[in-house]
Amino acid sequence: MRQKWESYPSSIRLLAIAAVIFSTGMACIWPLVTIYIHNHLGKPLTVAGFLLLLNQGAFLIGSIVGGMLFDRWGKMRTIIVGSIGVILISLGLGATQDFTIYVVLLLLNGLFYGLLSPVMNALAVVLWPDGGRKGINLIYVTLNVGVAAGSALGGFLASVSFAWTFFGNAISQVIVLAMFLLILPRQLKMVEQQRQNSTTGQSMPEQATDDVLRQSQQEPKVVWGALLLLCGGLLISWIVYVQWTTVLSTYMQSLGISLRQYSLLWTLNGGLILFGQPLIAWVIRRFARTLKAQMLLGAYIFALSMLILSQSTAYAGFVAGMFIMTLGEMLVWPAVPAVAAQFTPEGREGFIQGLIAGTGSAGRMLGPLLGAFIFQSIHAQGLLFVMAGLCLLSVAFFAFHTSFHKRRHHVPVQNQAS
Numbered sequence: 001m002r003q004k005w006e007s008y009p010s011s012i013r014l015l016a017i018a019a020v021i022f023s024t025g026m027a028c029i030w031p032l033v034t035i036y037i038h039n040h041l042g043k044p045l046t047v048a049g050f051l052l053l054l055n056q057g058a059f060l061i062g063s064i065v066g067g068m069l070f071d072r073w074g075k076m077r078t079i080i081v082g083s084i085g086v087i088l089i090s091l092g093l094g095a096t097q098d099f100t101i102y103v104v105l106l107l108l109n110g111l112f113y114g115l116l117s118p119v120m121n122a123l124a125v126v127l128w129p130d131g132g133r134k135g136i137n138l139i140y141v142t143l144n145v146g147v148a149a150g151s152a153l154g155g156f157l158a159s160v161s162f163a164w165t166f167f168g169n170a171i172s173q174v175i176v177l178a179m180f181l182l183i184l185p186r187q188l189k190m191v192e193q194q195r196q197n198s199t200t201g202q203s204m205p206e207q208a209t210d211d212v213l214r215q216s217q218q219e220p221k222v223v224w225g226a227l228l229l230l231c232g233g234l235l236i237s238w239i240v241y242v243q244w245t246t247v248l249s250t251y252m253q254s255l256g257i258s259l260r261q262y263s264l265l266w267t268l269n270g271g272l273i274l275f276g277q278p279l280i281a282w283v284i285r286r287f288a289r290t291l292k293a294q295m296l297l298g299a300y301i302f303a304l305s306m307l308i309l310s311q312s313t314a315y316a317g318f319v320a321g322m323f324i325m326t327l328g329e330m331l332v333w334p335a336v337p338a339v340a341a342q343f344t345p346e347g348r349e350g351f352i353q354g355l356i357a358g359t360g361s362a363g364r365m366l367g368p369l370l371g372a373f374i375f376q377s378i379h380a381q382g383l384l385f386v387m388a389g390l391c392l393l394s395v396a397f398f399a400f401h402t403s404f405h406k407r408r409h410h411v412p413v414q415n416q417a418s
Contacts, residue, residue, distance in 0.1 A: 011127040011187040012135050016142040018179050019120050023143040025172025026113065027150025028157060028165045029090075033106075036162055041099050051103060053365055055110035060361040062114020067354020069115065070122055071347055076185060078350070079119055083177040085112035087170045094166030114361070118354035123184075125341045125349045127191055133291060136341070137334040141273060148270045226343060226401045227352070231359040233299065233397035234336045238363020239370060240302050240387045240394075241329065244322070247371040248309070251380045257315050265322045272326045280330045288331065291339045295398040298331030303391035310384035339401075 005013065037048040069078040089109045096102055120143070124135040157164040244265075252262055288294040305325040308317060337356045344352045374383045 008135070008138060009128055009131075011191070012124060012131065012138060014179070014183055014187070015120065015123055015127065016138050018176050019139050019142040020146040020149070021172050021179075022116075022120070022176045023146025024150040024153065025090075025146075025169040025176075027147045028154035028168045028172070029093075032154055032158055032162070032165055036165075037102075040162055041097075041102065043099065049368070051106060053368075055106055056361050056365045058107045058110035059114040059117065060358045060365070062111040063117045063354045063358035063361060064114075064351075065354075066115035067118040067122070067351040067357075070118060070350025070354070075119075075123070075126070075188065075350070076180070078115060079180050079184070080177070082112050082115035082119070083173055083180070086116065087173050087177070090166045090170035090173065094163040094170070114358070117357040117361075118350050121337045121341075121356070122349040122353040125344070125353070127187060129191075132342075133294075133334055133338040136338045140334040141277065144270060144273045148274070225403075227340065227355065229397045229401035230336055230340055231355065233295065233394040233401070234332070234356065234359045235363045235366075236390050236394040236397070237299060237302060237328075237332050238360050239367040240306065240391055241325070242364050242367030243371045243383070243387060244325065246368040247375045247380075247383060248318075251375070252318060255313055257318065261315055265318060268319065268322055269326045269329075272323065273330060276326075276330065280327065283327070283331070291335050291342070292398065292402060294331050294335040295339065296395055298328040298335065299391050299395040299398055301325070301328035301331065302394070303388045306384045306388040306391065310381050310388070 008016070033052065034045065034048045037043050037051065038045055066078060066082060069081075086109065089105050089112060092105050093102065093109065096105065120139045121136055124131065124139050128135045153168065154165050157168050249262055253259065283297075284294060288297045301324055305321045305328065308324065309321040312318060312321065337353055340352050340356055341349070371383060371387075374386055378386075
């Protein structure tokens with residue numbers, strides 16, 4: 001484990017540590033928002049659900065704006081503004097008991113977290129351009145480490161006072177901001193120097209040829225065509241995935257499965273993400289040697305999970321479904337931003353990663369509404385069949401995204417990840 005950790009550049013290791021602290025603070029809040037609105041502010045669950053929908057909408061807008069600011073306004077400026085916004089808003093959320101103020105702050109919280117959402121993946125691309133899937137996958141794993149730690153910490157802080165869940169988030173974001181201020185400028189300067197050295201080391205004809213190739217790879221039509229299909233596949237994958245946190249939780253309780261048993265499924269999810277990396281590396285080496293194949297396999301696995309659930313009423317079936325769905329998540333979530341990074345023009349890393357993050361937020365917005373409508377119309381089994389069919393549509397999107405490339409990307413994944 002230590003040897004693998006040391007195989008990453010120091011800049012990526014520091015970024016991973018920052019990602020753990022960042023998501024730990026965020027996870028102190030989000031698992032408890034619904035409970036806080038319902039139990040402490042005295043509002044119905046429908047109001048809580050609607051506010052979370054609005055929050056995800058603000059997050060989507062923030063993701064796209066944050067990506068654009070990251071590229072055009074400056075990396076450090078975007079991080080500073082986003083972090084200070086999150087810190088001040090978290091302090092305000094902990095200090096207020098007024099519902100109107102809470103609603104405004106919750107929407108602003110989604111907006112400023114959206115500003116920061118592209119930062120981790122975009123920095124992984126900028127700091128380690130040759131890292132491919134490996135750098136982005138490390139960020140994915142460490143963010144999940146933070147989610148697991150933050151969920152536990154948030155429960156402890158809430159037992160003391162709900163206000164401290166917000167204050168705990170503010171403290172964690174102060175630490176992350178301090179890390180970025182102290183370390184990131186030097187790391188970015190080193191990367192820029194290395195890029196300049198590699199450029200000046202080329203002969204003029206080679207450099208001119210590279211400029212022509214780079215321009216041909218950065219045509220807007222090529223980028224947008226591929227991105228549209230990538231985002232379409234990712235949107236559908238999130239719509240399917242979010243059924244676990246919405247409709248399926250209610251369906252499981254109607255089958256007599258307790259809330260504690262449902263929570264254990266998410267413990268399985270987190271444990272597999274943290275400790276199942278050797279398993280997923282073996283799956284990639286054996287069955288998905290390219291990033292495109294990795295996305296396709298993940299989408300097929302999502303479909304398989306839905307089909308298993310459609311034939312299950314016992315808890316064991318849901319355990320199997322969650323295990324399989326988590327494998328699909330471990331394939332798709334890191335692969336899509338890594339594929340997008342392959343054809344991202346230099347200087348547009350933030351915008352592209354912001355678009356990917358915003359697509360995930362859109363899926364989390366649409367998924368509960370679509371799932372509830374289908375569930376009420378054709379019940380649970382019909383919902384699961386529809387979701388399996390949608391997974392096959394995402395397979396088509398992932399399969400055809402390369403038709404917009406002038407040069408197809410079939411880089412073996414084992415060259416990018418162990």
